[in-house]
Amino acid sequence: MKIAVSSYSFSQAMRDGRMTIMDVIPKAKEMGYEGVEIVRGGWSDEEMRAMAPKLKAQSEEYGMPIIAYMVGADFIRNGLDAEVGRLKREAEVAALLGAPRMRHDSTGGRDANDNPVSVEEALPIVAEGYRRVTEFAAGLGVHTMIENHGYFFQDACRVKKLIETVNHPNFGWLMDMGNFMCADEKPVESVKIAAPMAVHAHAKDFFHKEKGEYVPNGQGWFGTRGGNALRGTIIGHGAVNVPECLKTLRAAGYDGWLSVEFEGIEDCITSLEADLKNLKEMLA
Numbered sequence: 001m002k003i004a005v006s007s008y009s010f011s012q013a014m015r016d017g018r019m020t021i022m023d024v025i026p027k028a029k030e031m032g033y034e035g036v037e038i039v040r041g042g043w044s045d046e047e048m049r050a051m052a053p054k055l056k057a058q059s060e061e062y063g064m065p066i067i068a069y070m071v072g073a074d075f076i077r078n079g080l081d082a083e084v085g086r087l088k089r090e091a092e093v094a095a096l097l098g099a100p101r102m103r104h105d106s107t108g109g110r111d112a113n114d115n116p117v118s119v120e121e122a123l124p125i126v127a128e129g130y131r132r133v134t135e136f137a138a139g140l141g142v143h144t145m146i147e148n149h150g151y152f153f154q155d156a157c158r159v160k161k162l163i164e165t166v167n168h169p170n171f172g173w174l175m176d177m178g179n180f181m182c183a184d185e186k187p188v189e190s191v192k193i194a195a196p197m198a199v200h201a202h203a204k205d206f207f208h209k210e211k212g213e214y215v216p217n218g219q220g221w222f223g224t225r226g227g228n229a230l231r232g233t234i235i236g237h238g239a240v241n242v243p244e245c246l247k248t249l250r251a252a253g254y255d256g257w258l259s260v261e262f263e264g265i266e267d268c269i270t271s272l273e274a275d276l277k278n279l280k281e282m283l284a
Contacts, residue, residue, distance in 0.1 A: 105146075
């Protein structure tokens with residue numbers, strides 16, 4: 001597996017002014033990563049379309065492929081037709097970037113009036129949205145994906161059911177080994193379900209606290225669906241059994257990209273250096 005890094009992993013440095021999005025590819029190359037993911041920030045559509053060819057040219061200059069483009073979405077809250085139209089435009093941005101894959105979200109599980117919807121109600125709507133987007137993206141040479149995150153379509157069986165419902169060869173699973181913990185699942189067991197459908201993978205680690213334990217306020221901790229608590233950290237430092245997840249991926253025949261998504265409060269630059277070192281040792 002080749003190791004890439006998400007631009008999201010540099011969010012800390014971009015927030016404090018040390019870096020901009022145009023610094024991500026050179027810095028990732030300097031660190032020893034082999035590719036990058038570009039995550040859609042707060043730029044306007046016009047800004048993103050203007051930036052995409054520049055990032056593509058930079059990736060070619062540094063020999064650092066842009067392996068995926070990541071965007072948000074909500075087919076339920078934002079309306080199916082409107083969201084499909086917007087995501088088709090995002091697929092065009094992915095093509096401008098030269099990214100062969102695009103991940104977009106499904107729903108947060110609430111409608112436009114903030115009323116909750118059930119998984120059974122959401123499934124056919126979300127599946128239709130994914131199918132329409134991926135059919136369009138296929139014509140651009142862009143493979144679309146769902147990532148297990150966002151609390152609603154996050155547990156392994158729900159995501160598996162959604163992918164089976166979409167049932168399209170251009171659509172697959174961006175499997176994030178750490179994110180299963182947000183739905184209170186054990187990563188190794190969930191990876192066994194996800195691995196045969198994985199077309200892309202995120203490496204991530206979390207510290208974990210059980211419901212009722214003391215959780216420091218405002219220090220990077222957040223709640224799981226069931227009331228436990230997680231905090232992002234350096235790969236190998238937390239509760240995710242990353243080596244076993246990697247073994248499971250390999251056993252399923254996965255040999256694609258492994259992309260680091262760092263979410264910790266430690267310094268992102270030194271942490272990403274450690275992430276790469278630790279992942280290389282695990283893969284070896």
